[in-house]
Amino acid sequence: xxxxxxxxxxxxxxxxxxxxxxxxxxxxxxxxxxxxxxxxxxxxxxxxxxxxxxxxxxxxxxxxxxxxxxxxxxxxxxxxxxxxxxxxxxxxxxxxxxxxxxxxxxxxxxxxxxxx
Amino acid sequence: xxxxxxxxxxxxxxxxxxxxxxxxxxxxxxxxxxxxxxxxxxxxxxxxxxxxxxxxxxxxxxxxxxxxxxxxxxxxxxxxxxxxxxxxxxxxxxxxxxxxxxxxxxxxxxxxxxxx
DNA sequence: AATATAGTAAAGTATCTGCTTAACTAATTA
DNA sequence: TAATTAGTTAAGCAGATACTTTACTATATT
Numbered sequence: 001x002x003x004x005x006x007x008x009x010x011x012x013x014x015x016x017x018x019x020x021x022x023x024x025x026x027x028x029x030x031x032x033x034x035x036x037x038x039x040x041x042x043x044x045x046x047x048x049x050x051x052x053x054x055x056x057x058x059x060x061x062x063x064x065x066x067x068x069x070x071x072x073x074x075x076x077x078x079x080x081x082x083x084x085x086x087x088x089x090x091x092x093x094x095x096x097x098x099x100x101x102x103x104x105x106x107x108x109x110x111x112x113x114x115x116x
Numbered sequence: 117x118x119x120x121x122x123x124x125x126x127x128x129x130x131x132x133x134x135x136x137x138x139x140x141x142x143x144x145x146x147x148x149x150x151x152x153x154x155x156x157x158x159x160x161x162x163x164x165x166x167x168x169x170x171x172x173x174x175x176x177x178x179x180x181x182x183x184x185x186x187x188x189x190x191x192x193x194x195x196x197x198x199x200x201x202x203x204x205x206x207x208x209x210x211x212x213x214x215x216x217x218x219x220x221x222x223x224x225x226x227x228x229x230x231x232x
Numbered sequence: 233a234a235t236a237t238a239g240t241a242a243a244g245t246a247t248c249t250g251c252t253t254a255a256c257t258a259a260t261t262a
Numbered sequence: 263t264a265a266t267t268a269g270t271t272a273a274g275c276a277g278a279t280a281c282t283t284t285a286c287t288a289t290a291t292t
Contacts, residue, residue: 013142014139017133017136017137017142018137020133020136020137020207021133021134021136021137021138022137022279022280023130024280026129026133026206029210030210030213033209033210033213033214033217034213034217035217038238038239039238039239040237040238040239048280048281048282049281049282049283050238050239050240051239051240051241051281051282051283052280052281052282054239054240054241055280055281056280070239072238072288072289072290073237073238073239073287073288073289073290074237074238074239074289075238075239079210079214081211081214081215084207084210084211084214085211087207088204088207088208088211090142091136091200091203091204091207092204093149094145094146094149094195094200095197095200095201095204097146097149097150098149098195098197098200099197101149101150101151138249138250140250154268154269155268155269156267156268156269164250164251164252165251165252165253166268166269166270167251167252167253167269167270167271168250168251168252170269170270170271171249171250171251172250186269188258188259188260188268189257189258189259189260189267189268189269190259190267190268190269191268191269
């Protein structure tokens with residue numbers, strides 16, 4: 001009774017940020033934002049080989065940022081928002097930590113200097 | 117009259133995500149979330165050389181994620197939230213693109229299948 | 233059946249990255 | 263002033279990374 005769902009693939013922050021660290025992979029994610037597409041349509045505007053695109057897709061899929069499915073001979077790719085949400089969450093946590101820090105500083109200043 | 121402020125360093129998405137792609141650099145950012153610290157305090161828990169930490173800090177500073185200032189012989193480091201906000205924004209854009217896509221899909225399904 | 237299309241897999245390679253060591257400068261402290 | 267502390271810089275290196283080419287499989291089209 002320690003796990004409600006057999007989570008399909010828990011987002012791995014390390015792999016996610018590593019995947020996001022590459023310009024081409026981010027370009028792929030941007031394209032996928034407009035809708036699910038096949039591997040070769042993904043490759044068309046990218047100025048690298050199909051083989052290279054497939055390698056990037058492997059990284060993206062292993063990180064959980066993208067899900068793909070093969071029907072017949074065409075593999076269709078789409079963004080998995082869970083992964084993106086995880087990355088966004090990590091950053092937001094850092095930002096709120098920074099905000100808390102700022103608040104604390106303001107408190108200290110207010111204590112030291114009670115009336116402007 | 118085409119620029120209000122001489123922006124000190126416009127956030128560069130490419131450098132930012134590259135910087136975030138490294139585990140050690142993210143650990144540095146997490147530590148900086150608790151407050152501004154010196155280079156050697158930053159290095160203490162990191163199990164790598166001071167020199168290596170300095171190199172990571174260079175990457176973080178060039179990306180705009182961190183700002184540092186040297187007073188006497190000690191350099192103090194702190195998060196620059198602008199950079200983090202830029203990264204968070206990029207991700208949010210991708211997610212909302214995905215959401216729009218999902219909405220469009222729901223509309224299509226609703227049209228094809230008007231009443232359950 | 234022959235050809236074209238969509239993708240995969242493996243091997244090789246040039247470049248990038250994260251790290252170390254070592255030698256150095258500048259600011260404290262004893 | 264001598265020793266310590268905090269950080270910097272450069273050189274070098276092992277392993278990772280983003281590609282390429284080539285050869286291949288499976289599905290679709292003619």
